[in-house]
Amino acid sequence: MTTSVGRRPLEHVLVLGGGSEIARALLMRLAGVSLRSVILMGPHAETLKRTREQLLAAFPKLTVVTLALDLSELQTVDMAVAQALKRLEVIDCVIMAAGWLGAQEMDERDPESVAHTLTVNFSGPAMALTRCAERLEEQGYGLMIVLSSVAGERVRRSNYLYGAAKAGLDGFALGLADRVHPKVSVMVIRPGFVSTAMTRSLATPPLATTAERVASDIIRGISSGATIVWSPRSMRAIMAIYRHLPRAIARQIRY
Numbered sequence: 001m002t003t004s005v006g007r008r009p010l011e012h013v014l015v016l017g018g019g020s021e022i023a024r025a026l027l028m029r030l031a032g033v034s035l036r037s038v039i040l041m042g043p044h045a046e047t048l049k050r051t052r053e054q055l056l057a058a059f060p061k062l063t064v065v066t067l068a069l070d071l072s073e074l075q076t077v078d079m080a081v082a083q084a085l086k087r088l089e090v091i092d093c094v095i096m097a098a099g100w101l102g103a104q105e106m107d108e109r110d111p112e113s114v115a116h117t118l119t120v121n122f123s124g125p126a127m128a129l130t131r132c133a134e135r136l137e138e139q140g141y142g143l144m145i146v147l148s149s150v151a152g153e154r155v156r157r158s159n160y161l162y163g164a165a166k167a168g169l170d171g172f173a174l175g176l177a178d179r180v181h182p183k184v185s186v187m188v189i190r191p192g193f194v195s196t197a198m199t200r201s202l203a204t205p206p207l208a209t210t211a212e213r214v215a216s217d218i219i220r221g222i223s224s225g226a227t228i229v230w231s232p233r234s235m236r237a238i239m240a241i242y243r244h245l246p247r248a249i250a251r252q253i254r255y
């Protein structure tokens, strides 16, 4: 397995949304191959600590730093990310794994909650990625891994707040990929339903996947230099059909 950008192995990594289970699974995989130091950023000290402890228990030689980041506080995002970037002499990879599903049925009637979902999943990540892109461009290389979602491929009634934000993030990341190419790479990950803390209160649909499976698909994407990674792979074909369903039919599908 190769985990490198060009000839450089992924040794020094910044994770935005360091409490994410998907990010944790990916870091465990990278630590087994090339990872040497990681900065975990997120709003919950407890989950950052849990990820740090899990990584160090398995890989005691790793350097793991945790820092606060709240993507819903837009006026603090740029400063927090810029300060984190200053701590790393070299940065091989940025992982954007922050997100918030919320409770659609309640949130959709409350403008503040609508703004929160859009901010945490779209505006905050877009700001943070913009600062990271500048740093990687200056450096002349690097990889940004952006956790998008199939929810953004065709926005559905049942989670249109989260889905609209992910559609925005996905488009933003692909535009950024074209801007920074070929020096810097951006890889957009589109997982289907992943059984993690985020979806624990929801019924598990067919084709649900796990954080570990998504991590494996991301590693596959890194090895092949992919720009878009579907997880599981079959989601690509499923979404190609679903995306083109006439609205009257799509409305009947209660998912």
Ligand SMILES: CC(=O)CC(=O)SCCNC(=O)CCNC(=O)[C@H](O)C(C)(C)COP(=O)(O)OP(=O)(O)OC[C@H]1O[C@@H](n2cnc3c(N)ncnc32)[C@H](O)[C@@H]1OP(=O)(O)O
Pocket (backbone or CB within 6 Å): 016, 017, 018, 019, 020, 021, 022, 023, 041, 042, 043, 044, 047, 048, 069, 070, 071, 072, 096, 097, 098, 099, 100, 120, 147, 148, 149, 150, 151, 158, 159, 191, 192, 193, 194, 196, 197, 198, 199, 202, 255
């Ligand atoms: C009803 C339905 O329609 C059901 C569905 O479709 S589900 C949606 C489809 N599937 C997906 O979206 C799967 C892919 N998941 C994602 O892309 C998520 O948006 C993801 C990028 C956050 C990763 O998901 P995850 O690893 O499962 O999330 P989870 O373990 O809950 O971690 C989310 C992390 O985001 C970060 N985060 C949350 N709010 C944040 C904020 N305000 N600022 C910064 N970071 C924040 C935190 O680090 C958080 O972890 P903790 O809460 O444990 O601290």
